[in-house]
Amino acid sequence: MQHQPSAGRSSQPRARASDPADRMLTVPNVLSALRLAGVPLFLWLLLGPHDDLLAVLVLALSGLTDWLDGKLARLLNQSSRLGALLDPAVDRLYTLSTLLGFGTREILPWWVVAVLLGRDLALLLALPVLRHHGYGPLPVHYVGKAATLCLLYAFPLLLLAHDVHGVVGAVAQAFAVAFTGWGGALYLWSGVLYLLQVRLTVRAARDAAGGVIGG
Template sequence: MTDGRIWTIPNLITIFRILLTPGFVIAYLDGNFLTAWGLFMVAGVSDGLDGFLARVMKQRSEFGAMIDPLADKILLVTSFICLSAQDYIPVWLTVLAVSRDLIIVGGLSLLKFYGVEVEKKIFPLWTSKITTALQLLVVFVVLTELAFRLDVDFVHPYLEIATAIFTFISGAIYIRRGMVMFEDEVE
């Protein structure tokens, strides 16, 4: 059950996660990869913590349901752009990941504009959860290499291909679902 509350502990943790992103960018651009890695890890732990607390404390809210995935996307998109700008992640993978998110957000906005109650009709797909996990893993692996001067380049091609496949598939499924919602609304 969700309600209209905004100032819950899980939502405050989510907002904190969003506020970590500028710190991550500053640390990364300053070449302080250990701090960037640490901030990324704190954001990851807080992502799990806010969802857990929302369930346990019965503090699920409509605001939390919207802001939580947004917080994930803000950190992921920012991380992908930073890492691809310095050739740590292929530009094509960043374009694919960012384009998918923009298409989803744009599609949701369009559906909302046409009066579709997307909050009640859309839910995370298992392919989307795998996509997010793979994208997080890509960033984690690269930041771990940079922060601890490790060399695991042999993992990159496999991880990048798996991430690309799931990013494409989940994006295509969301587009298809959006089209069905739009068709249902127009009829």
């Protein structure tokens, strides 16, 4: 004789509730996607027709939407895993493309470009080490976020100072140098902190593996 399922329990497996963090189509993610689409446009304006004022506008809008998507993610409760990956990836793309473009146009000396890109290369080389020990990319440090913010302010000011003369150009140059100095220093320091974090993570993984083997 078969027992009938009780009224309080469903005979069908309960559908798994969707995790809000798995959402893809959110306002912050749309803003990040628009920022991503602006990267090739910015490079074309910078290296093609040399339309620096429009390139400044693209950079300024990128910085604004970068701030806005984080704010909206908190206000609308729309933080997502995709956004956590997409937002810093777009920031790095803007940083990389701007540094290479500025080096090509001689807006920044190549040694500055090489130092800042060397930091990113060192972090990139650390990823296989983390993956070997079963870890993905480590979370972005707040110092790195502050560095990126400073550089995103510095880049349009550098371009404006390069294109505009007189009082406006002089003021833009002064602020550009300040933001570049602070942003560059924080960018390098955040790289050091990240590599130290990688070292501690790898050491902890090795100690844990040694404990399991020893046990």
